[in-house]
Amino acid sequence: MTTTAPSGFRTHEVFNQAPPRVDVNEYTSNVPLVEGVARYDADWAQHELTEVGALVGTESFQHDAELANTITPEFHSHDKWGNRIDEVEFHPAYHRIIGAAVEHGAHTSAWADPKPGANVARAASFMMFAQIEPGHSCPISMTHSVVPALAEFSPELSELWLPRLYGRGYDGRLIAPGDKPGVLFGMAMTEKQGGSDVRANTTRAAQNSDGTWSLTGHKWFCSAPMSDGFLILAQSPEGMSCFL
Template identity: 65%
Template sequence: MTHDVVNQVPPRAGLNEYLINPALVEAVTRYDAGWAAASLTTVGELVGRADFQRDAELANTSPPVFSSHDRWGHRVDAVDFHPGYHRVVGAAIEHGAHTGCWASPGPGAHVARAATFMLFAQIEPGHACPVSMTHAVVPSLRFTPSLADEWLPRVYSRNYDPELRAGKASAIFGMAMTEKQGGSDVRANSTRAIDGGDGTWRLTGHKWFCSAPQSDAFLVLAQAPRGLSCFLVPRVLPGGDRNVFRIQRLKDKLGNRSNASSEIELDGTVGWLLGEEGRGVRTIIEMVAQTRLDCVLGSAAGMRQSVAEAAWHVRHRSAFGAVLIDQPAMTAVIADLQLEAEAATWTAMRLAAAYDNDDAESVAFRRLATAVGKYWVCKRGPNHAYEALECLGGNGYTEAFPLARRYREQPVMAVWEGSGNVIALDVLRAMAREPESVQAFDAELSSVVGAHPAYDAHVAATRKLVAHVAADLSGAAGSARRVVESLALALQAAVLIREAPDEIADAFVAARLGPDRSLEYGALDPSLPLARIAARA
């Protein structure tokens, strides 16, 4: 009798991750995707199962392995994954987490796809990279109808086939933009493209980051005679031969372990011009915009996992004579973490809804709001994961529990598709070049002015800051982060005031915009309905 196990938390499995996430359920209904409730309920049950969670764990504890050659000495550039990873990707694609909104457009389609994507990413985030890029490639493919006709049916397929071979009915896409010498400055790329004279081009150079190199095809930036251009590069050529696509190594990353990220070399690699020669950034930026949205979705999904795991622990663990959740200090922490997760979820769903409409105002709004949301929500992810991890005490710091993995995962969303300064400067660029985006954003804020004095004061201060920056955009770079943070908090508060339950909106305004706001989670005004807010976790 030396090792009785008592006061330990039961496994958090067998729960429907959709039905027990009130913010997501409410947002799906509000933004015209209520018709997808049955499908989302099915997905929620699937990702909540113990076997799915075990596959997610195995995908990370048995990460991808690169093989340059087969046992006979042939160059193969293969990346092998644990079968659990393929089961996770296959399930996500089967349920339309990749291109469901493009294949079946209609009211709420982007919202339904976003919610599906978030449910899968909540449990296993690494697989979301190729799923996201496959979703995001669709607008870029449409720049060249002949390539769209060839590839879109394969991209829309809900069958997942990880084998690289010709004649497949499905396809997964990746992208390769950055190089050693330039990083985010893609115009400094040195990869060259030469016209092959037969409708194809030959690409030669290197890429410092190529995510998901096991994909069927990639969008690649290279310098053509008329300037930086975008090319579609398949791993397997139409006749069945392998394209020249030399994986140099897989990146040894802080997190995102289940996903393969690589360095590659191209040497006379065959590609097809996508869009206009010399306008590669214009072509691929459509893909970048969509993946930036998915970074917001992924960060919000991570926050949901973090607070849900923390809430589960404190509802099943006792200390000092009481269940943890009933102790006021812990109630305040869980409530604050839930406020952050709800703000991220509602913001993510609002952004997704903006992609369901192509009217001028929606296009203008999402141009600025996606960048603002990407900057702020992704930046809030890591510390949110840490605070949730701490709720589990020593258990949270071990790899046996999922929050250690989530803590290492969250920073990648802020780094990929434009790190903080890149995104903040992009906001300034949108303000300067597309003033209609500022007007559409401000209209969003104006829709709830008058509901909260603290919100009104913040909006007034934000407008003053925006006007100050607009008066001297050439010298505004040093204020970029300050502007984006102010815009982001205003956006989150506006969405919550308009859409979320009053107790969530009121608490968020008090906690994030009020005069006694704190820098740490859990320092909330005890007069707020903290127990009711925590219950939503």
């Protein structure tokens, strides 16, 4: 008796799996979210949020999310000419995702255009991006969080950085922040011996003769290493302080 393998070596038909969740608007299909946005003064954001919901529900966006999490970032200490660069190279899919989040204001829209419901609308947009690809949400969230801290930190620095933080453009290259259409902030807070207890941090801060500070220590976690600016905790002579 002669037998032949089924086409493609398929053993049997699978009939009890859920269909792919693609081309589903992740905003309009989320009734509690839609109602919450309207209830808490952000009804004006329905159009923008509907656009975000359609975007993150596409097959191409979901594929980018998979690529960003399966193709590991690569660290390059030097360029091809031997210059020290300390660059982390991400897959282009990561840049497409984070660029879309910035374009739709998931980072700082609530501060750039403050009005009733602004934080609700930003949170809804942020949530939809994060539920598809959570990794990029850390620098996006940090950038949102840094605005009030920076405003309290220094009026001079706020004047310099806030317009850049409010930008809706994204450039993932390792170039000067002033040459970019917008910037992202990261934070380096925790240390090996301290964990979440930042009071136990041992990074030391010493003031230089020109008024700047030099920090010496070893941070356990940094979010995210290719950001344009950072807030860093260190022990100054007066105690725990925050540095930019």
